Amino acid sequence: MGAEPFPDLPALAKHLREELDQKKFVLLYAYNGTGKTRLSTSFKDLGKKVDESGEVTERDTLYFNAFTEDLFQWDNDLANDHERVLKINQDSRFFAGLGELEMDNRIRPLLSRYVDFEFEIDTDAWEVSFARETRQKKDDGTYETIREDDIKVSRGEENIFIWCFFLAIVQLALDSAEAYKWVKYIYIDDPISSLDDNNAVMVAHHLAQLMTGSHEGLRVVISTHHVLFFNVLCNELKKSRRYFLSKRLQDDGFALHETDSTPFLYHLASLVELHEAMKSGALYTHHFNMLRRVMEQTACFFGYAKWDECIKAEGDDPNQTVYKRVIDLMSHGDYSLYEPREMLPDNKEHFGRILRQFITRHPFSPALFPNEAT
Known part of the structure; x- marks a missing residue:
């Protein structure tokens, strides 16, 4: 999965508009706190025209986000x-x-x-x-x-009432109703924050049905933190562009990771992000939290009794106990994603060894980790 950097959200929003010149749908997955809602606002603002008095005279984006609910x-x-x-x-x-x-x-x-x-x-x-x-x-x-x-x-x-209210308006825009002829883009951010998995699947399927039978001229961006919702949309909207959106902590920018060619799951996206951080050297203390979550999910999948069975060291590496203690210590500390602290050199070395051995020991697709020796 390639990663394309962007210095800020307006630059990223401009790129999405350019993508929509070629594609009808763009799907974005991102963790909470990445900036999905702010991105939807930046995208909307690019389509506004304002007169000298500050009054909006033109707009082109019908959007659903946290502000819609307000x-x-x-x-x-x-x-x-x-x-x-x-x-x-x-x-x-x-x-x-x-x-x-x-x-x-x-x-x-x-x-x-x-x-x-x-x-x-x-x-x-x-x-x-x-x-x-x-x-x-x-x-x-x-x-x-x-x-x-x-x-x-x-x-x-x-929330589901407001969502259906929005869908009714979307249908009016798709039908070129006079009141919504100004709509060129539809931007949907996290419509299912309070829904269980069953309803998430239903909402995603219904949304895809509505969009695929829609007016050819309208373009759609959908962003979410919900893995199941994202995957259902990927399966339903097979011709969409699909990205994993992440922060670039080293420069406060953003990165789009293309996920069109590989199945997308939360733990795989996290693992790819950790691998890229390790390669770049931009490792922060909260990455230990992410690594432990990935190991816990992997342990559940393989039926391990404990998550630390995922870090059984190679035969010539005596540091399995050390690795577990390092992960325990660093993942239980007060290390916030929003105030990142760079790892000390020793911890970077430990992290790199743990991650490489974890990737090697478990049968992940090599395509996820280009240039990684096996």
């Missing part, structure tokens, strides 16, 4: 604890044409795949109310349906 805020009716509604930010262009487009009817078939509650959008008050019907057994053994209005749904249910 367009909805709960009014919990603290005084009476009865009429709880989800308020909509009417100043956002995200909701252009809300009153005329019958969004209730567009959202409902999307939402019914995932949840069992009802909702109603009040376009005059700019709020959403929720209700749920349940069946309760009566004293005579029969059942009756009880409707509870103005409920507050769970955080996960709220």
